[in-house]
Amino acid sequence: MATKRKAAKSTSPFGRGDAAFLRQDLRGIAPEIAYAGATSFLRRRYSRDLSEADLAVVGVPYDLATTNRSGARLGPRAIRAASAMIACWTRIYPWDFDPMLRIAVADWGDVAFDHGLPDKIPDTITQTFREILASDTATLALGGDHFMTYPILRAYAEKYGALSLIHFDAHSDTWRDSHNRIDHGTMFFHAARAGLVVPERSAQIGLRTYNPESHGFNIFDARTVKQRGAKVVAREVRKLVGQNKCYLTFDIDCLDPAYAPGTGTPEMGGLTSYEAQELLYGLRGINLVGADVVEVAPPFDQAEITALAAATIGFMQISLFAENFPMHEREKSRARHLARASAKASRGKKSATKRSIKTKRKTRVQSGVQSKPKPKTKPKTKTKPKAKTKAKAKTKSKAKAKAKTKAKAKAKSKTRKS
Numbered sequence: 001m002a003t004k005r006k007a008a009k010s011t012s013p014f015g016r017g018d019a020a021f022l023r024q025d026l027r028g029i030a031p032e033i034a035y036a037g038a039t040s041f042l043r044r045r046y047s048r049d050l051s052e053a054d055l056a057v058v059g060v061p062y063d064l065a066t067t068n069r070s071g072a073r074l075g076p077r078a079i080r081a082a083s084a085m086i087a088c089w090t091r092i093y094p095w096d097f098d099p100m101l102r103i104a105v106a107d108w109g110d111v112a113f114d115h116g117l118p119d120k121i122p123d124t125i126t127q128t129f130r131e132i133l134a135s136d137t138a139t140l141a142l143g144g145d146h147f148m149t150y151p152i153l154r155a156y157a158e159k160y161g162a163l164s165l166i167h168f169d170a171h172s173d174t175w176r177d178s179h180n181r182i183d184h185g186t187m188f189f190h191a192a193r194a195g196l197v198v199p200e201r202s203a204q205i206g207l208r209t210y211n212p213e214s215h216g217f218n219i220f221d222a223r224t225v226k227q228r229g230a231k232v233v234a235r236e237v238r239k240l241v242g243q244n245k246c247y248l249t250f251d252i253d254c255l256d257p258a259y260a261p262g263t264g265t266p267e268m269g270g271l272t273s274y275e276a277q278e279l280l281y282g283l284r285g286i287n288l289v290g291a292d293v294v295e296v297a298p299p300f301d302q303a304e305i306t307a308l309a310a311a312t313i314g315f316m317q318i319s320l321f322a323e324n325f326p327m328h329e330r331e332k333s334r335a336r337h338l339a340r341a342s343a344k345a346s347r348g349k350k351s352a353t354k355r356s357i358k359t360k361r362k363t364r365v366q367s368g369v370q371s372k373p374k375p376k377t378k379p380k381t382k383t384k385p386k387a388k389t390k391a392k393a394k395t396k397s398k399a400k401a402k403a404k405t406k407a408k409a410k411a412k413s414k415t416r417k418s
């Protein structure tokens with residue numbers, strides 16, 4: 001029985017699967033079949049017990065404040081599903097450490113509210129985030145229309161005071177509004193007025209819509225990013241926010257509709273996925289206390305590219321957050337494990353080559369061939385494979401040629417040594 005279980009374990013690179021509810025530990029990566037199983041964000045464990053967690057992923061399936069197309073209520077579910085494919089990576093390119101080893105991340109699930117009592121929803125969102133923050137856990141929220149950032153910021157400002165806001169968007173979301181109404185295009189006007197954020201120490205990136213008022217926010221519009229470059233803009237934003245406590249909100253419509261069609265209010269002339277990645281990576285070192293990625297509307301998505309963009313951005317936001325944590329013991333032990341494995345592999349390779357060289361010599365001696373390597377001959381000119389030859393034959397001959405050159409090089413180094 002025991003041997004049977006052992007054999008079954010060693011034949012698959014995948015574990016038991018469904019880390020979303022089977023995972024014991026909040027840290028680490030458990031390879032899982034990408035297209036199957038329960039889809040938590042990046043295969044983190046669903047948990048409401050945050051005593052061990054550094055960061056909680058929270059879905060906010062809300063889209064009642066949209067000015068154009070709704071559908072972002074389905075965003076959290078789509079982002080989680082898209083994240084399954086990239087959950088096998090221990091780190092997200094181009095980061096150089098594994099954030100899921102450095103910090104403990106749980107998927108808290110979705111905020112529960114009654115769409116039949118819409119007036120109560122903002123307070124429910126604030127209360128949820130208030131409770132999570134009270135357990136000293138940061139949040140990455142998955143949207144949901146962008147209005148949701150307002151009730152989240154209320155909870156953050158209660159804990160930290162006025163924050164620096166780093167805001168990726170096609171829209172300023174600071175359009176002047178009357179005091180008794182708010183939607184997903186006016187919430188940062190209200191946030192600035194209510195003192196939840198400090199506009200002068202905040203940045204808006206990727207804007208390409210008209211608003212006669214900036215309300216003090218520092219704006220790096222889409223043209224600025226294109227003309228000055230993502231790296232330069234990231235450096236300036238970093239300088240601006242300094243070590244202020246910082247909330248990063250990413251409206252997916254900051255990306256060009258070509259890169260993120262699945263959103264409610266797309267605007268042409270946006271950032272490429274690459275520019276967004278470069279900007280986020282360039283922000284390393286900011287004092288990030290919370291983040292969100294919002295406005296993914298799956299009904300308008302194509303081939304799930306918008307959801308994948310949001311999942312990748314979420315992974316990068318977690319990496320940005322984890323930057324400020326010290327290296328964890330789990331990272332050190334994984335590094336030791338990898339070093340041991342690679343040393344073992346190279347030892348095995350060496351002894352295998354030694355064996356093969358010995359056998360070759362033996363055969364040569366037996367067949368009366370000189371064991372001395374042949375003098376260098378003129379390299380044969382490469383003959384182009386005939387059009388008729390199959391691709392397989394091509395790769396075979398290529399592999400042969402490669403092996404030959406390798407063997408030659410080895411023989412050369414041997415002669416030099418002797």
Ligand SMILES: [Mn+2]
Pocket residue numbers: 146169170171251253254265295
């Ligand atoms: Mn927007």
